[in-house]
Structures are given as structure tokens and as C-alpha cells.
């Protein structure tokens with residue numbers, strides 16, 4: 572197995588090792604006011620929406636994880652099956668490995684084969700050449716392309732990049748790629764300045780991928796001979812990053828540390844067009860099986876519909892009108908930053 576492919580397998584093992592059920596994060600410090608007289612009824616239709624012009628059953632999806640190794644072939648196969656059965660979108664892990672090792676393409680294509688018509692999102696790093704990225708999009712029949720910005724992760728990796736001049740290539744990607752591009756972090760959060768800068772360069776969709784869930788400093792630290800554990804705390808919490816994206820008036824996805832349907836609902840109330848979940852769904856699959864994950868997602872769909880009703884909503888259009896308030900530590904950070 573190549574170094575790169577091996578790294579993908581290590582990420583899967585370490586994401587499991589460091590996974591903490593219900594770890595506290597910024598969603599716990601955010602609260603919503605509920606009407607005691609809702610005047611609504613529960614309907615799963617109320618949570619249906621569209622993503623990249625396709626109908627989906629819910630505004631949450633399986634966010635980017637894997638591809639490019641033997642284990643990831645099996646995982647993407649199962650994720651594709653689950654996405655098809657539950658009719659939610661699926662983002663695959665970085666396919667940049669294919670520019671060096673094209674023979675690994677099956678581990679990505681298998682997901683599209685399981686879900687021929689659903690919303691499938693491809694993912695590459697910020698250095699991937701535009702022609703290569705477009706080739707990946709075409710082969711996967713991807714509906715959108717995530718481009719991940721992962722400077723902290725790279726710096727935590729002994730073999731990682733040390734050159735972060737990415738903007739020129741991002742511009743080339745924007746010009747060449749024929750599907751919508753989503754600019755995404757990997758769990759350290761997009762800051763307002765970056766969102767603003769890239770908005771001015773014509774990028775329209777962002778995935779905040781804030782801190783509070785999977786922590787790639789911790790994961791890479793376990794693969795590193797140097798101790799870089801001090802990098803684990805430098806991320807921007809998901810709630811703050813989401814408020815920054817909302818302030819910039821861009822379309823955005825809320826992700827990073829989403830643990831349950833209430834976190835999904837809070838993400839939507841922050842203004843997210845959709846909410847992405849990675850490790851919680853991966854662990855449901857790895858520790859149990861494909862049926863367990865499928866049932867979990869169907870349960871989340873029902874529970875999200877329940878939440879909508881008890882918060883007085885008959886559809887997803889007015890969630891921004893729900894009053895939000897924050898515990899003091901988060902409020903202090905928000906007051907300083909926004």
C-alpha cells in the first residue's frame with residue numbers, strides 16, 4: 572500500500588480511537604426559544620429540500636470522509652447505499668490521491684454506482700490542478716465539488732504541505748470546474764476574512780467545518796513523532812464560524828461536531844442551507860452496520876421534523892426568525908469577533 576493510501580486507512584482508525592460520544596461543543600452554548608403554543612403538526616415533508624437542484628429528504632447529509640484505500644472502498648460502498656436509501660446527499664473524501672494513483676478510482680466510483688441519481692459531492696485539496704478536478708467531477712457525475720482548506724492538518728502531518736499559496740489555484744478551479752464549488756475547512760472553521768476574500772473572488776458556497784467534533788490535529792498528532800497536541804485547541808467553533816458566514820451573506824453549510832438532530836436544527840437556525848455530519852455517521856457504520864446507519868438517519872429525519880413542529884415551523888423557510896441566545900463564554904467570543 573502506498574504512503575498516501577495507508578494514511579487514509581490510519582485516519583479511519585484514529586477517527587474511531589478519538590471519537591467521543593456527545594463531546595461538549597459550541598452547540599451546547601447556543602439555545603433557541605420555543606413557542607409553547609406551536610400551532611403546527613409534524614410532517615416529514617416539511618424537512619424536504621433541494622441541494623444542487625436535486626430533491627433530498629432532509630437538509631442534512633453525510634459529509635466528506637474517505638476514498639483511496641481498500642477499507643475506504645467498502646465504506647464508500649455502504650455510504651452510497653445508505654445515501655440512496657435515505658435520499659440524502661453524500662460527500663466523498665478527498666480524491667486528490669487520484670492525480671498520483673489513478674488506479675484507486677474504484678474506491679470513489681463505487682459510491683456513485685450505489686446511488687446513481689442522488690446528490691454526490693466530490694472533494695479535492697486546494698492544490699489540485701483544475702483539469703484533474705474537473706476529470707474527477709465528470710467521472711463521479713458529481714453535483715458539486717468541495718475544495719478543502721486544511722492548513723492546520725497539513726502542518727500537523729510530518730509529510731504534510733508547507734506551502735499554503737492556494738488562492739491562484741482556487742481561482743483556476745473556479746474558472747474550469749463546471750459544478751458549484753464549496754469551499755470547506757476540515758474541522759478548524761472558516762474565518763470571516765477568508766469567507767469575505769473568497770466571496771469577492773466569486774465563490775458562492777462555503778462549508779464552515781468548525782471545531783467541536785473531529786479534530787485533525789489530534790488525529791495527525793497520533794501519527795507524528797513530534798508532539799503537536801497543542802494544535803488541538805486552535806479551531807474556530809462551529810457556531811462562531813457559522814455566524815461569520817451568515818454575516819457575509821453567503822450560502823453556507825454548517826458542519827463540525829454535529830451530534831444529533833437538535834444540532835442539525837440549530838445549524839439550520841444559524842442560517843445554514845444544509846448541515847454536514849461526518850464522524851457520528853462513520854462510527855454508526857463502523858461499530859454497527861449499514862442497516863444501523865440507515866435507521867439512524869431515518870430516525871434523525873423524523874426527529875428533525877418533530878423539532879420543526881415544536882419550534883412552531885411548518886417548513887424550513889423561517890428558521891432564522893427563531894430567537895437565539897448564548898451562554899456567557901460563547902457570547903463573549905461572539906461579541907469580540909462579530
Ligand code: FNR
Nearest residue numbers: 586635636664665719757780784785827828849850
Ligand atoms: C474527514 N474530513 C475530511 N474533509 C475533507 O474535506 N476531505 C477529506 O478527505 C476528509 N477526510 C476525513 C476523514 C475522516 C475519517 C473524517 C472523520 C473526517 C473532515 C470532515 O469532512 C469534517 O469536516 C470534520 O470531520 C468535522 O466534522 P465531524 O466529524 O465533527 O462531523
